[in-house]
Amino acid sequence: MLLKILSFLLPWSLRRRALIRWFGYDIHPTARLGYAWVFPTKLIMAEKSRIDHFTVAIHLDLVQLDAEATIGRSNWITGFPSDSDSPHFRHQASTRRAELRLGKASAVTKNHHLDCTNSLTIGAFATVAGYNSQFLTHSINVLDNRQDSAPIHIGAYTFVGTNVVVLGGAVLPDYCVLGAKSLLNKAHTAEWTLYGGVPARAVSELPRTAAYFNRSEGFVY
Template sequence: MMTLLKLFSIFLPWKLKRLFLIKFFSYQIHPSARIKFSWIFPKMLIMQEGSEIDHFNTAIHLDEIKMEKYSVIGRGNWITGFTTYEKSSHFKHQAIRKSSLLLGESSAITKNHHLDCTSPITIGRFTTIAGYNSQLLTHSIDLIENRQDSHPISIGDYAFVGTNVVILGDATLPSYSVLGAKSLLNRSFQQPYTLYGGVPAKPIKNILENAKYFHRTEGFVY
């Protein structure tokens, strides 16, 4: 029955679809928010003013997606995880784990990226996950304990993530920083105004604090 409701909803005009999702799925969707032709069914969806999900996205097996004001998910992204409400022996050692995606105000995920949100992925304000084919992977296997394991990913405010990167669980990209194209971020960094890059990523050089990207008042870069 639930699958039929989901199939029915994706073909509705947006104004009707929004009301349908609020009534039958208890989602919180601002009147100015919008979901285009996409399969978006986390346990809870919160979309604040002006937030948008473009065509051909899939978001399933998540506890929550929260999109703050004017945040955007572009086309063709695969966003998934492993929910905490399913009965399973996987991740039972992580009692406080939450499968979630949080997009800060005016942040953007462009297109054709893969986000594994088995543990939380947090993307800060005015941050861009740019280009194509990046993988943000919170979930892996603990070889020592021989079990499924997951760790959160944190990306700060006004950060820029280049194309075709890999970011692993427990990694942090600090605010006001850049992760270069094709890099592997597998640890936590704290220094802002820095270009990180390489496999694995490391600090490469400082970035001017007055760079205009770091002082935007609109998310979209013209």
């Protein structure tokens, strides 16, 4: 804990070196971590990736950001490490990993809650937009009376609208949009589709010529 506090207080040029030396993290020289409490077991930040101020990421096996991926301000990212000696999730000991993986040029904006008790994967050029969305990979299985979890996959070139809820086992396929305030609670398969509602269902097809789906850089002007 003392090393974490000391590293947090250092200017970035020194802080990066301390995080690499003291915690074994892999942080590219062009990556940047703001005043954020980010201490997974393993942290990988590729070139030009960024985690902004006031984000918290704890109790995780892995946080990995590919090139130019970003996590905005004030996100709460939690998990339940796979090496815990707690009886929770013991039935998933060989399959569960508490991980957050962001693909190239993907973005999580600000004020979201990402529960990574099981793996949460966000594909390349995807955007988790707006505010106050919840990604919940774990819950109580009332039939078996135990904590249970399942991974969430958000595909490449997807757009996730504001204030959504995404539950464990859900899949948003590549080149899709999830409408604001929707509940995604299962694995969908159809690409180029707008999903929306509670629970989310296919609403309409999306044009493959839409500029968002054909970007070569993550930033949207």
